[in-house]
Amino acid sequence: MNRHKLRAAAILVSVVLCFFVISPMLIQGTSAYIIGQSHICRANFYTEQPESSMPESSVPESSVESPPTGDGSDKMPVMVMLLFSMLTIAAIWFSQHHDTENQMN
Amino acid sequence: MNRKALITGAAAAALLTTCLLVPSFAFLSAKSPKVVNHFVSALIAVDLKETLVDPETGKKTGTKPEVYENTYLTVAGRTVDKDPTPIVMKNSTDCYIYVGVKNEYPDIFSIEDVNAEWTFVEDKDNKLEEGVTVYKYNAAVAKSDSDQQLSAVFEHVRISENFDGKFHGASETDSAIEARAFAVQSENTAAVSDGYAIDYFSSSEVFDKN
Numbered sequence: 207m208n209r210h211k212l213r214a215a216a217i218l219v220s221v222v223l224c225f226f227v228i229s230p231m232l233i234q235g236t237s238a239y240i241i242g243q244s245h246i247c248r249a250n251f252y253t254e255q256p257e258s259s260m261p262e263s264s265v266p267e268s269s270v271e272s273p274p275t276g277d278g279s280d281k282m283p284v285m286v287m288l289l290f291s292m293l294t295i296a297a298i299w300f301s302q303h304h305d306t307e308n309q310m311n
Numbered sequence: 312m313n314r315k316a317l318i319t320g321a322a323a324a325a326l327l328t329t330c331l332l333v334p335s336f337a338f339l340s341a342k343s344p345k346v347v348n349h350f351v352s353a354l355i356a357v358d359l360k361e362t363l364v365d366p367e368t369g370k371k372t373g374t375k376p377e378v379y380e381n382t383y384l385t386v387a388g389r390t391v392d393k394d395p396t397p398i399v400m401k402n403s404t405d406c407y408i409y410v411g412v413k414n415e416y417p418d419i420f421s422i423e424d425v426n427a428e429w430t431f432v433e434d435k436d437n438k439l440e441e442g443v444t445v446y447k448y449n450a451a452v453a454k455s456d457s458d459q460q461l462s463a464v465f466e467h468v469r470i471s472e473n474f475d476g477k478f479h480g481a482s483e484t485d486s487a488i489e490a491r492a493f494a495v496q497s498e499n500t501a502a503v504s505d506g507y508a509i510d511y512f513s514s515s516e517v518f519d520k521n
Contacts, residue, residue: 239500239507240404242355244492246518247395249361249468251385251420251486253476 211301215294356400357408359492364392376460385486388472390423394463395490399452401459406494407504408448410464411512413489417442419474420488424466432505438513445512447505451497464490489518 363373366382369391376396383391397408409432414420425431425446432445439445446464468488477483493511495504511517 240353240355240496242357242403242406242494244357244359244397245379247359247361247490248380249393249488250380250382252382253385253484
């Protein structure tokens with residue numbers, strides 16, 4: 207009985223891993239082109255005389271930055287996988303503990 | 312006992328054969344020099360600058376694109392100079408160049424005199440925020456050992472003659488037009504680069520940080 211439960215748990219963990227971790231990694235990998243982005247170039251329009259009429263100019267510099275990484279939602283699959291794994295382990299432990307108690311009774 | 316002697320004998324024979332054959336192979340064999348392929352990660356560095364403008368007149372005072380920011384007095388009906396110019400840094404990988412422009416008030420500010428080297432990129436799936444437009448440099452920019460300044464995306468911004476002196480947003484007295492250049496490798500991306508650029512400029516963070 208325990209062996210069946212363990213097998214089911216292993217399958218569950220594998221499915222979770224595939225869905226939430228490996229698949230996003232594969233999808234992300236297919237679109238990882240080399241990119242570059244510049245600083246923002248800004249034109250400020252005003253309707254009143256500012257205190258300083260001279261425009262601010264920044265020191266020119268180049269940069270290579272990674273594209274926006276989002277709001278942290280890309281960490282979700284890992285979190286979900288960890289949660290599922292913990293739940294699976296807890297379920298296995300509980301079932302084993304329950305079986306042991308039944309045998310003792 | 313006989314079996315043990317047989318195994319020992321076989322092992323000894325195998326060892327002896329190996330000792331005899333290996334040096335012989337050494338004389339008969341040859342190997343080529345080691346081939347090592349070094350894969351160096353490619354990079355694209357792109358900058359976007361404008362020529363300095365006199366805030367009072369809206370006309371250029373500089374001679375080349377060198378600033379990230381200009382300031383303009385907003386006068387109804389006036390056309391001001393604005394020339395966002397991408398510069399692809401030396402040794403950048405072959406790439407397509409896009410420039411996204413965020414215009415908070417398209418009814419007040421209109422982009423004029425887009426250069427012929429640039430093409431408006433259509434947002435077929437309506438992914439871009441209102442007021443954001445994307446332009447593409449027509450040709451792929453090839454790798455070079457020196458910085459390459461492209462032509463300006465456009466030359467002027469016209470202020471509507473209907474502008475009543477107030478902006479109707481968070482601030483009544485100030486507004487801004489922002490632009491950012493984006494580059495993507497040209498190898499193997501001809502069919503998808505436009506969509507890739509639209510996706511990039513559709514992110515709300517693109518114009519929120521420097």
